[in-house]
Amino acid sequence: MNTIFRLIFGMLLFFTIHVNCQSKMVLIKGGTYIPLYGRDSLTVTIGDFQMDVYPVTNEEYLQFVKKYPKWRKSNVKSLFADANYLRGWKSDTILGDNQLLKAPITNISWFAANDYCECQGKRLPTIDEWEYVAMANEDIPDARILKNYNDFILAWYEKPKTFNNEIGSTFKNYWGVYDLHGLVWEWTSDFNSVLISGESRKDVDTDSNLFCGSAALGATDLMNYAAFMRYAIRGSSKAKYTMKNLGFRCVKDL
Amino acid sequence: MKKLNKLTSTILLVLVLLVVSSCSKSEKKKIVDSSKIQVSGTMDAELTAPPFVPSPVGDRPAKKLIVNLEILEQEGTMTDGVKYMYWTFGGSVPGSFIRTRVGDEVEFTLSNHPDNKLPHNIDLHAVTGPGGGATSSFVAPGHEKTFSFKTLNPGLFVYHCATAPVGMHIANGMYGLILVEPEGGLSKVDKEYYIMQGDFYTKGENGEPGLQQFDMQKAVDEDADYVVFNGSVGALTGDNAITANVGETVRLYIGNGGPNLTSSFHVIGEIFDRVHIEGGSSINTNVQTTSIPSGGAAIVEFKVEVPGTFILVDHAIFRAFNKGALGMLKVKGEEDKQLYSGVKQEGIYNPEGGTIQTMPNGADKKEVNPNKSLAQKIESGSQIYTKTCFACHQANGEGIANAFPPLANSDYLNADVKRAIGIVLHGKTGEITVNGAKYNSVMTKQTLTDDEVADVLTYVYNSWGNNKTEVTPMMVTEVKNSH
Numbered sequence: 001m002n003t004i005f006r007l008i009f010g011m012l013l014f015f016t017i018h019v020n021c022q023s024k025m026v027l028i029k030g031g032t033y034i035p036l037y038g039r040d041s042l043t044v045t046i047g048d049f050q051m052d053v054y055p056v057t058n059e060e061y062l063q064f065v066k067k068y069p070k071w072r073k074s075n076v077k078s079l080f081a082d083a084n085y086l087r088g089w090k091s092d093t094i095l096g097d098n099q100l101l102k103a104p105i106t107n108i109s110w111f112a113a114n115d116y117c118e119c120q121g122k123r124l125p126t127i128d129e130w131e132y133v134a135m136a137n138e139d140i141p142d143a144r145i146l147k148n149y150n151d152f153i154l155a156w157y158e159k160p161k162t163f164n165n166e167i168g169s170t171f172k173n174y175w176g177v178y179d180l181h182g183l184v185w186e187w188t189s190d191f192n193s194v195l196i197s198g199e200s201r202k203d204v205d206t207d208s209n210l211f212c213g214s215a216a217l218g219a220t221d222l223m224n225y226a227a228f229m230r231y232a233i234r235g236s237s238k239a240k241y242t243m244k245n246l247g248f249r250c251v252k253d254l
Numbered sequence: 255m256k257k258l259n260k261l262t263s264t265i266l267l268v269l270v271l272l273v274v275s276s277c278s279k280s281e282k283k284k285i286v287d288s289s290k291i292q293v294s295g296t297m298d299a300e301l302t303a304p305p306f307v308p309s310p311v312g313d314r315p316a317k318k319l320i321v322n323l324e325i326l327e328q329e330g331t332m333t334d335g336v337k338y339m340y341w342t343f344g345g346s347v348p349g350s351f352i353r354t355r356v357g358d359e360v361e362f363t364l365s366n367h368p369d370n371k372l373p374h375n376i377d378l379h380a381v382t383g384p385g386g387g388a389t390s391s392f393v394a395p396g397h398e399k400t401f402s403f404k405t406l407n408p409g410l411f412v413y414h415c416a417t418a419p420v421g422m423h424i425a426n427g428m429y430g431l432i433l434v435e436p437e438g439g440l441s442k443v444d445k446e447y448y449i450m451q452g453d454f455y456t457k458g459e460n461g462e463p464g465l466q467q468f469d470m471q472k473a474v475d476e477d478a479d480y481v482v483f484n485g486s487v488g489a490l491t492g493d494n495a496i497t498a499n500v501g502e503t504v505r506l507y508i509g510n511g512g513p514n515l516t517s518s519f520h521v522i523g524e525i526f527d528r529v530h531i532e533g534g535s536s537i538n539t540n541v542q543t544t545s546i547p548s549g550g551a552a553i554v555e556f557k558v559e560v561p562g563t564f565i566l567v568d569h570a571i572f573r574a575f576n577k578g579a580l581g582m583l584k585v586k587g588e589e590d591k592q593l594y595s596g597v598k599q600e601g602i603y604n605p606e607g608g609t610i611q612t613m614p615n616g617a618d619k620k621e622v623n624p625n626k627s628l629a630q631k632i633e634s635g636s637q638i639y640t641k642t643c644f645a646c647h648q649a650n651g652e653g654i655a656n657a658f659p660p661l662a663n664s665d666y667l668n669a670d671v672k673r674a675i676g677i678v679l680h681g682k683t684g685e686i687t688v689n690g691a692k693y694n695s696v697m698t699k700q701t702l703t704d705d706e707v708a709d710v711l712t713y714v715y716n717s718w719g720n721n722k723t724e725v726t727p728m729m730v731t732e733v734k735n736s737h
Contacts, residue, residue: 084368084396107396155467157371158339160327185371225470228418229372236373236394243395244368 023060025050025252026176028133033142035131046132051125052249054104054167054178055186056116058095061105064116066093071112081109084242102166104184104247110239113187113248122250124189127234129251131227134181136174144227153226156182163245187248191234288406291316291357298322299360301350304484305447305496307507308353311435316357323350324365325374325393325415325428332454332480333487333578335463340485341415341426343376347485348450348511349413349430354380354405356436361402362387368396373417378403379549380411380432388416408436410533410551412509421513425455425473427485429511431551436535443555444502450509451517451546451568451579452485453478460577476514481573483566483581490566490581498558500587503527505555512548518569519544519552521583523562526554543569558585560594628712628724635713638706643714646697651718657695659688662718671715671723675733678707704730 030046065071065086072092076085087107088096095101108116110124117123125133137143144150156162163184170182180186233246296318300308326345332338343349354360364376373394377386381403390401415428431450455473456466460480472479483490490496498504510517520543529541533551538544544552558564566581567574574580589596626634643661647653651661661667666688667674681699685692702710704727715723 082397087368154470158327158467160329160339160371161369225419225422232373232418233371233394236392236397241394241397245371245395 023056024053026053027254028129028175028177028251031132031141033132033135035128044128044132046129048254049125049129050252050254051129051133051175051177052122052251053176055184055247055249056105056113057101057167058099058103058105059101061108061116062093062095062101064119068115068119071115076112078240080111080240082240082242084244085109085112087242087244098164100164100166102168103164104167104179106163106184106244106247107242108246108248109242110187110191110237114189116248117250120250122252124187124248125251126190127188127193130180130186130188131230133173133175133177136177138171138173141174150226153181157229163247184245184247185230185233185243187246188234191237192239288356289404293318293357293359296320299352299354301344301352302448303344303346303350304348305449305490305494307351307433307446307448310442310446311353311355311439313438314355316355316359319354319358319360321352321360321362322365323352323363323376324367325370326367327370327372329465331486332456332466332482333461336456336458336461337465338454338456339426339465339468341372341374341423341428343413343415343428343430347427347429347452348448348509349428351430351448351507352413352432354432354434355439356405356408356434358405358434359402360405361400362391363398363400364391364393365398366393366395370395374415374423374428375399375417376413377416378411378413378432380405380407380409380413380434382406385416386413392417405434408434408535410434410507410509410530410553412511412549412551414511414549421473422468422470424511424513425453426468427452427511429509431507431509433507440505440553443505445496445498445504446507447496447504448507449483449490449496449566449581450485450511451481451483451515451519452511453513453515454480454482456480473513478515478573478577480578481515481568482578487578492582495563495582495584497584497586500558500561500585500590503555503557504583505553507551507553508544508546509533509551510546510548514548515568515570515573516548517546517579519546519554520567520569521554521556522565522567524556524558524564524583526556528555529553558583560590561585561587562594626709628716631709631712631724632716634706635709635711638702638710639713642700642702643710651714653688655691657693659686659691659693659695661714662720663689664720665689667714668721668723671711671725671729672733674711675707675725675730678702678711679730679734704734 028049028051030048032043032045034043069075073086073089074092084107088099090096114124135142135144137146137149162182165183167183168178170179172178173180293316295315297320299319299321301321301323302308323343324345325341325343327339327341328345329337330340330347340347364374366374373392375388375392377388379386381387383403387401387403391399393399411432411434413430413432415423417423429450429452431448455469455477456462456479457469458464458466480487488494508519526541526544527539529538529544530536530553531538531544533553541554544554546552562585564583564585566583568579646658647661653660659666666686677697678700682697685694700707707730708725708727711725712723715721715725
């Protein structure tokens with residue numbers, strides 16, 4: 001009896017997801033905050049917008065390439081994606097054996113991610129938008145000064161192969177958004193607007209904003225370190241790059 | 255006379271000219287040396303994991319040297335039961351040893367494994383150029399970057415990752431050594447090894463089992479949980495020890511990755527014959543301990559004259575014995591008794607001189623009451639126990655686990671009273687089993703009169719569940735004489 005009930009419930013769930021092809025979004029109420037690093041002005045104001053609850057999955061991206069052949073592995077222009085694009089896929093429209101349908105799509109370029117969002121009538125979030133939502137923990141919108149919030153992020157940096165975990169496997173934050181930390185890195189529309197030269201010690205010297213900003217906020221070293229790494233990964237990327245640990249999600253203006 | 259004067263001055267002038275010209279010549283040569291050396295041919299660099307080094311350059315000409323280094327973020331063992339997520343150059347901590355000579359044109363490719371989470375780069379202290387290569391080598395996971403440089407200065411240099419947060423990348427193991435040999439190579443030696451010290455900061459205290467995360471706060475506070483050679487406790491001990499044979503000259507390339515602590519590098523029982531101070535060209539001789547700053551290196555050389563195990567330590571000694579900075583050099587071969595005798599003789603040391611066998615009592619021989627009651631004996635024995643036995647065997651005869659055997663409920667004590675008397679009189683060394691546990695300590699002989707021995711043993715036998723034997727001075731004398 002119980003089993004039948006579960007089966008029915010499971011099927012219902014399955015259908016809801018399939019019927020509602022557009023992935024779930026939640027409202028992010030805008031506000032003003034001080035980003036950690038690399039901006040000319042100290043505070044940034046964010047307007048209201050909607051954000052995907054989860055990163056885009058392998059399954060969703062599979063539907064996308066079926067619909068838009070130019071983004072298939074064999075068709076993609078090398079200008080728009082490097083040689084590792086969709087690495088691990090068996091063919092143009094078949095995932096690899098170890099790739100879960102509900103795991104986040106990775107090994108996609110910025111061009112691909114950008115186009116995906118546009119095709120859904122959405123767009124990629126800006127760095128500021130992404131960071132604004134990502135500074136929340138389960139309970140409060142800005143948890144950056146909390147030790148356990150930063151510990152969680154830093155610990156993820158040391159956890160191997162999280163790219164193959166299913167979406168929703170990390171925490172649901174204050175806004176109702178999952179997986180901003182602990183699953184994969186995510187593309188932002190203006191990822192390369194922060195110039196990290198690769199010589200991070202030099203950047204530290206010349207960018208006094210970081211220290212002014214963080215001092216004003218009473219930030220701990222720990223807090224900067226967690227964010228530093230996101231800026232570092234963005235700084236190391238180019239729009240055609242693809243990485244095993246880099247996925248994306250979309251946002252939408254109201 | 256005038257002519258002679260003229261001749262002298264001419265000679266002087268020539269001499270001065272010679273000196274001047276030779277001076278400028280040597281200076282000129284130095285400048286030409288590094289940057290103008292022509293390369294001939296291309297070769298792939300041999301890279302080795304510690305404690306090994308690639309073969310010497312010998313007298314090969316300067317070449318174009320291809321170096322491929324891969325960055326791997328991988329789990330490893332810090333010490334028994336403790337795992338750590340190391341970030342590595344080439345899969346080892348320290349990273350692969352790179353060996354070049356002055357004038358080489360190094361074409362360096364840094365690859366970042368696709369499974370890695372973070373971007374990395376490399377700053378080689380052997381590079382003359384902005385960031386030591388860091389600017390040109392910043393590489394995202396699943397990508398690679400190539401840059402090239404010419405080795406201008408000979409010496410032993412550290413390389414490390416310089417991506418934000420720099421301290422964390424270094425603390426996780428991203429450092430190694432690159433050697434630039436002078437023209438013609440370093441002098442020939444019999445054995446060469448590669449050792450690098452590093453300090454590690456973990457969430458758990460030293461020895462806490464499981465996968466330990468990096469602890470940023472401890473790193474900032476410079477409060478290291480582990481200070482180790484070659485990335486883990488025991489990387490250079492036991493079967494992993496480095497080896498040499500008697501009569502051989504050993505050269506150690508020692509680096510210090512840090513991130514925080516300076517090493518006081520020392521080999522117990524050896525004196526460094528030669529030390530390239532800070533890895534540079536200046537050589538010091540007959541050195542006991544050499545200082546290696548973090549982000550620095552030294553080359554030490556010594557001839558091993560006698561066999562045995564030589565302990566490599568950071569002589570900031572708690573790091574060695576409590577945090578892991580300890581390695582071993584095992585030397586095999588014939589002993590040379592003239593250089594080192596080993597133990598010649600073992601004896602008891604008494605500050606008063608060899609003839610006095612007991613502690614001075616101070617007082618005259620005490621009055622002995624031969625007719626003490628059992629209660630009196632126990633009372634007297636209790637006082638003696640507190641003065642003499644208490645420190646080791648403890649207040650209630652419980653002893654200290656693994657060190658001092660219990661006297662309470664002691665099967666060993668109750669089994670043989672004569673043996674117990676003998677031990678108090680003569681002391682006891684070697685393994686014994688008490689109540690099922692093994693002890694292997696030393697009990698010194700006690701300076702008690704026969705009467706006192708009788709009293710204290712009577713006290714012990716009549717306490718803590720023992721078999722209530724009453725020991726008399728007669729019994730003590732008997733045991734004493736039978737010996």
